[in-house]
Amino acid sequence: MWKLGQQPANNAPPPQIGAHAQPIKSIAFLPSTNLIVSGGWDSKLHFWDARQPNPVGSLDLPERCYDLDVRGNIMAVATAGKHVLIYDVTNQPREHMRKESPLKHQTRCISCFPNMTGFAVGSIEGRVGIQYNDKSQEKNSFAFKCHRQESNVFAVNAIAFHPLGTFATVGADGVVSFWDKDNKQKLKGFPTKGKPISCANFNAQGNMFAYGASYDWSKGSSSYAPGTPNEIFIHHTTEDEIKPKKKR
Numbered sequence: 001m002w003k004l005g006q007q008p009a010n011n012a013p014p015p016q017i018g019a020h021a022q023p024i025k026s027i028a029f030l031p032s033t034n035l036i037v038s039g040g041w042d043s044k045l046h047f048w049d050a051r052q053p054n055p056v057g058s059l060d061l062p063e064r065c066y067d068l069d070v071r072g073n074i075m076a077v078a079t080a081g082k083h084v085l086i087y088d089v090t091n092q093p094r095e096h097m098r099k100e101s102p103l104k105h106q107t108r109c110i111s112c113f114p115n116m117t118g119f120a121v122g123s124i125e126g127r128v129g130i131q132y133n134d135k136s137q138e139k140n141s142f143a144f145k146c147h148r149q150e151s152n153v154f155a156v157n158a159i160a161f162h163p164l165g166t167f168a169t170v171g172a173d174g175v176v177s178f179w180d181k182d183n184k185q186k187l188k189g190f191p192t193k194g195k196p197i198s199c200a201n202f203n204a205q206g207n208m209f210a211y212g213a214s215y216d217w218s219k220g221s222s223s224y225a226p227g228t229p230n231e232i233f234i235h236h237t238t239e240d241e242i243k244p245k246k247k248r
Helices: 135-140
Strands: 024-030 035-040 044-048 057-060 065-071 074-079 083-088 094-100 107-112 118-123 127-132 142-145 156-161 167-171 176-180 185-189 197-202 208-213 231-236
Touching: 024 065, 035 065, 044 065, 074 107, 083 118, 107 156, 118 156, 127 135, 127 156, 167 197, 167 208
Parallel strands: 065 107, 156 197
Antiparallel strands: 024 035, 035 044, 044 057, 065 074, 074 083, 083 094, 107 118, 118 127, 127 142, 156 167, 167 176, 176 185, 197 208, 208 231
């Protein structure tokens, strides 16, 4: 745990919140309970109070956690085996819904809509699925292709929603794209960075978009080039490039 603006005494390492039996894939903060949740390849969710060394709760997953996201009182968890689990984390976390990813290939990332009505899931095969939690809205769910160059297909490494409800995807092709899901259209495409973009997010106000470019291991260890710099970019977002278009 890093506390911004505070230097650890005597340059001591930052305090450890918790640990899993296998690698940790994703973490998030639960604002309703002030807990931290982590999902790992040990097929477990652990919930942490930063003041205690042991988890205050744990949940078993059907498979390894590949990604998770929290928005308000909703948490979406994507695992191996194309499982997607939706939890209500208002108080004691409880499973609300279990679905299968609409995409054919392995899940890479998941992100909740800002209004908590659904989620977007991305796969290694350059596709994003837009899914709604309420059965009455399931007819609006769809999937689309992205992060492709001619016959080459790249993984969708991260999906980040803007407060307005539009979103960004970043991929192993080194490209950032902004999308409007309600009108099913691309809002903006960025020039490629020439190397994979591994992660990305908007700030709370939505006027800044940060993304990291580094090797993502999608082509295995043989394609890793030691010494290649890892870079973080900040894009100042303008309203005209991220605001939803008027309904057709």
